[in-house]
Amino acid sequence: MSSSSASSSNMPASFINPESVMDALPISPERRSLLTRLKNDKLSNLRPPSEFFDRERFSKPSGMVDITQRLSYNLTYFQSNYILVVLGLLIYCLITNFWLLFTIIFLVFGLNFIRKLPPNEPFVFQSFVITQKQLYSGLIFISVPLLWISSAGSAIFWIVGASAVLVLGHAAFLAPGVDSQFNQV
Template sequence: MEALLRVTETVKSFRETRLSALRPVSEFFDHHRISKPADLNTATSRISYNTRYFSGNYGVIVGVLAVYALLTNWLLIISLGFLIGGFAAINKFAPEPLQVGDQVITQKTLYTGLFVVGIPLLWWSSPLGTFFWLVGASSFLILGHASLMEPGIESEYATVQEAV
């Protein structure tokens, strides 16, 4: 029950911090503000401003791409489920050594068996390829959008600090 409360608190704090930074879709896809940057300095300043301004939207893009990457790699889902489920089952059902005939099966033995099967299965499912695809696709989309989108008029006032 306590774990459920922690999960709900985590989701609530995530919603308050990250999702509050979401900008409207009409602002994120405003085709009137799209233009080619004049030079590298302009592109760099746009990327710097837009990655902060649209950080919530970019987080959603990374999340959607991560879900897509998992859904298109079923073997990765199966291997992660096997490893995570194996850890949970061993912790829940085998906290004490188990006597089977003349053999004593301990948690260490069960974890070794889980790793002997799970690690090659995980390696075969190419998690590094999926990770690097996710990094590349996210970088391409985010940097492309951030460099092409002109900052709004509010960016001119972003450097002005309030007088106390």
């Protein structure tokens, strides 16, 4: 069998199906439907990069009135693109800060483990009997130092600051398109 016929009959190994990833995550069905609704509502009107990075429309605003008009128009028109910018900064922050990524994974799996335990039955580990309150307290007791070591507070401020500079800078310096004139009438 040739390699071209084998690759055409099977999907490549690097292909990842988004639904299978969502099913593998420890997320409740209610939160999964919320994420799906967010994806369908907010990210459905994603603008193309040629429009988002249109160099001909970048210009210096003439004053505060012009800045507020540009912000008002661009923040609503490019809302989905700005959400992707913030998510990209968040992913970049997690990739470059291993301890923060480890801490978040530890918290998610710890909370998911405790949530899946039967509500009124204690957890028995060897000869120790541990209640759910004690498990939550232990998770908090371990997570607080991990969050401090991973600089979670500074990461949050960095994401907020970098997002504000990028999003507000783009929105203030990008002149509204021709279609904005028709929307005002």
